[in-house]
Amino acid sequence: MTRQQLDVLVSKGEVVRVWFGVYATARPGVPGRLAALDLHLGQEAVACMGTAAQLYGFDVENTTAIHVLDPGVRLRSTVGLTVHQRLGAPLRRVHGRLATAPAWTAVEVARQVSRPRALATLDAALHTGWCMPEDLAAAVTEQRGRRGIIAARDLLPHADGRAESAMESEVRLVMIDYEVPKPELQYEIHSADGQVWRVDFAWPEARVAAEYEGVEWHSGPAEMKRDRMRVAGIQDLGWTVVPIVAEDVRRHPWRLAERLTNHLSRSRLAS
Template sequence: MTAHLTDVDDVFSRGELLARGFTRGEIDRALAHGSLVCVSTGFYAPATLGQHSPQIRHQRWALAMLRSVAKRSALAHVSAATVHGLAIHDIDLSRVRLARDDTQARRGPLVSKHLIVDRRVPEHHVSEVVGARVTSVARTIADLARSEGVGSAVVAADSALQQSLTTLDEVHAVLADIPGVGVARARRTLALVDGRSESPLESLSRLEIGWSGLPAPELQVTLYDSAGRFLGRVDFLWRESRVIGECDGEGKYLGVYGDRTAYETIAQERRRQQALVDEGWQVIRWTWRELVSTPEVVIARIRAALERARRVG
């Protein structure tokens, strides 16, 4: 069995493994050997699944859990978000979230160690993705906005809009369908969503800038030099102050965004920044670690750049 499992990159229930022809003894020996790991009670995966991101691991577990429950169930909340390919930031992945159309249920969600079931999700809020029933993107965003922190919900919603998976009008229409708590909170959160942000770092940076009281920047602006030659596309722009803000995800210099080496990426960024400086732009940068751990330092850096520009006139 071990040799076969190393070729499979998925999560299975014990029943599914037995149906594939593996015996209980083989399953137990693979667990003891470490080639098979227990994801949650009754669900197992090859150890190679640990090489994937937490979102992918949760997605595979959630899809396996869905296969083992009643057919009217659907993945919901963060579990649906992982299937839709939305960006996930600071949301608990320790439980699979399910939804059922038990509209007569009066009690709150059913919560267990590995599972949360919302029993009041209507069928028209459910769609099908990769053969699995999941709440629609609009319903998924509405649920996250009702229950998660502002940053977490905005990151997911920005991601959905950036990929053209839904619209704010569709999310608001879903909210009008949902009774109970959290709807007003969700509407306040959705007012902060902007699909022009292309990464969680950009979304969170935009929120911090807004909360700080700094002037709102333009997003994702293409700049040209005085001769009309392309200089670059920048994350944040304070045009009147001639200040550019760039947020650098760590993957940018680790080969995550293309075939270039870290050295080539850094060299290209330096040339790009120098060209912007030569045209009279002031460029400031910050990283994911800075924004998450010391957002006040990032805000002070932006404020200082704007003040320098004001003094220069």
């Protein structure tokens, strides 16, 4: 194939350029982009940061660029590719590829994002089962002295693998920062007729529950009806259900904390 023929195929969208000198018949995902980078380098690229987090399944930042360790050959960061100098990073093979170890990856990402997203990253890393709390603690020690490590270290006691979404982690950080009593996570409420409803946050003694509702919460009328019936069932058991949306968490956290505290106080007074 001549260069001109290749250019024609690219212009028609029948072939896409992945990296310099490497093309594909369709735009590849992360594994394909890494494999293409291997071809470009002539050796295996080592994933790190958000790309490694994607391979492990705990990337809460929706990373689009490919992040790799400096391979020791001429490779520069460019659009869609970031090359990192990370001396001493432990490696692990995941899905057939080399990447920085899961706990190291989680802590490294947590060091460089905001506190809410850092806690979300640590929670997600535990949730996947790729690492345990002691692994995260060891990774913090290994990265001591690096920028952002103190903030990541301070969040470690609050990391909880029971969190099932990044926004649940952000909600929990509001509770931590504003000293709302610690809730149970993913708590199951049982009805007399055998139904079981699970809520994001619960204070069983006060019979108060809180649920994060994202924009995708209701994907249709049937789902909305089912959720309304679920909430009604929980309320029939004497529980107060507090809905939480993103604006509560990111724009008015103090109001959210006050609302939760007020509900907890009223429930305790009533009992």
